[in-house]
Amino acid sequence: MADRNGLESVRDRLQQAALELFQERGYDRTTAAGIAARVGVTERTFFRYFPDKRETLFGGEAVLREALTAAVAGAPAALGPLDTLFFAFRSTVPLLEGNRPFAEPRQAVVSSTPALHERELAKLEVLADALADALRGRGVKAQPAVLAARTGMAAFAHATIAWLDTPEPKLADRLDAVLGDLRQLLVAG
Amino acid sequence: MADRNGLESVRDRLQQAALELFQERGYDRTTAAGIAARVGVTERTFFRYFPDKRETLFGGEAVLREALTAAVAGAPAALGPLDTLFFAFRSTVPLLEGNRPFAEPRQAVVSSTPALHERELAKLEVLADALADALRGRGVKAQPAVLAARTGMAAFAHATIAWLDTPEPKLADRLDAVLGDLRQLLVAG
Numbered sequence: 001m002a003d004r005n006g007l008e009s010v011r012d013r014l015q016q017a018a019l020e021l022f023q024e025r026g027y028d029r030t031t032a033a034g035i036a037a038r039v040g041v042t043e044r045t046f047f048r049y050f051p052d053k054r055e056t057l058f059g060g061e062a063v064l065r066e067a068l069t070a071a072v073a074g075a076p077a078a079l080g081p082l083d084t085l086f087f088a089f090r091s092t093v094p095l096l097e098g099n100r101p102f103a104e105p106r107q108a109v110v111s112s113t114p115a116l117h118e119r120e121l122a123k124l125e126v127l128a129d130a131l132a133d134a135l136r137g138r139g140v141k142a143q144p145a146v147l148a149a150r151t152g153m154a155a156f157a158h159a160t161i162a163w164l165d166t167p168e169p170k171l172a173d174r175l176d177a178v179l180g181d182l183r184q185l186l187v188a189g
Numbered sequence: 190m191a192d193r194n195g196l197e198s199v200r201d202r203l204q205q206a207a208l209e210l211f212q213e214r215g216y217d218r219t220t221a222a223g224i225a226a227r228v229g230v231t232e233r234t235f236f237r238y239f240p241d242k243r244e245t246l247f248g249g250e251a252v253l254r255e256a257l258t259a260a261v262a263g264a265p266a267a268l269g270p271l272d273t274l275f276f277a278f279r280s281t282v283p284l285l286e287g288n289r290p291f292a293e294p295r296q297a298v299v300s301s302t303p304a305l306h307e308r309e310l311a312k313l314e315v316l317a318d319a320l321a322d323a324l325r326g327r328g329v330k331a332q333p334a335v336l337a338a339r340t341g342m343a344a345f346a347h348a349t350i351a352w353l354d355t356p357e358p359k360l361a362d363r364l365d366a367v368l369g370d371l372r373q374l375l376v377a378g
Contacts, residue, residue, distance in 0.1 A: 080377035114311070121314060147370050151371065151374065158339060181332060185337050186271060
């Protein structure tokens, strides 16, 4: 993503360089120093932005978490917990679609590297916890809030990974379909 | 667990010793050699049972997976996907209750050690994939099978962790409650 001056930030360039090196050399053979060198900065600069090479692929999580929790807080009051979450998921579609050129190769690296995949699952859990808190902030009780958040996140992750795998149908349509499937599941038993 | 001769197997003793050492010394300061020494076997013997110290805490996953997938395959044909999963979850209650003396301290170690927690999440995902396969074996289509399995596993993990935290209500009652909450969630929107 470009910053407001139209220039790519050092942080963005480090993320992009890391992803390229993971693809070219493999995750294990890539170092923080190598990533810094590709961008033309020192290793010390690298560590000002990221604690380790792994985190270069998880910088988007905080952005997504803020967008989702803000959308949950701002969702129409009449919506139930699950509809609130899907309202929030839909609100991030432009963000996710804009990030697709990075997200698609990123997903390929993450899903083929166990250490990254485990990290991804932990980040999704943090996201689910944040959504549960946001639902509680709307007056949803603790247990249903946690259950809704975990169920919703499982469905959201399922939809986005399927969409990164195949761009059609569009992400918004996939989210609608997955919510429909979820309701169908509970009707069918 | 004791084997059919009433003797604890070396494998079980290694698991138990590992758990004790993780609690006493912390995970990072425990070695495979230290675990072997506590049981009175060689380090080489340790590695015949486990690839590393971490896996001592995940040996139960294969047992649970087999029990769950067998129960899915044997569930009454009339049950829908989610009811099939909960039928399977309920069938493992005696197994899980019998394993509680190990599972409760294990959960405390796993949830307080990020590397173990990430591993746990990955194992739960493998379990969800196995359940999705088992549902497909009953004729459920691919997408709903995956969604049901992920949603069901999220609810199952939620119920068992809450139960390990506080033994009452019983696990069977927690599973019924969580299924009720799940249905309520989809009705409420």
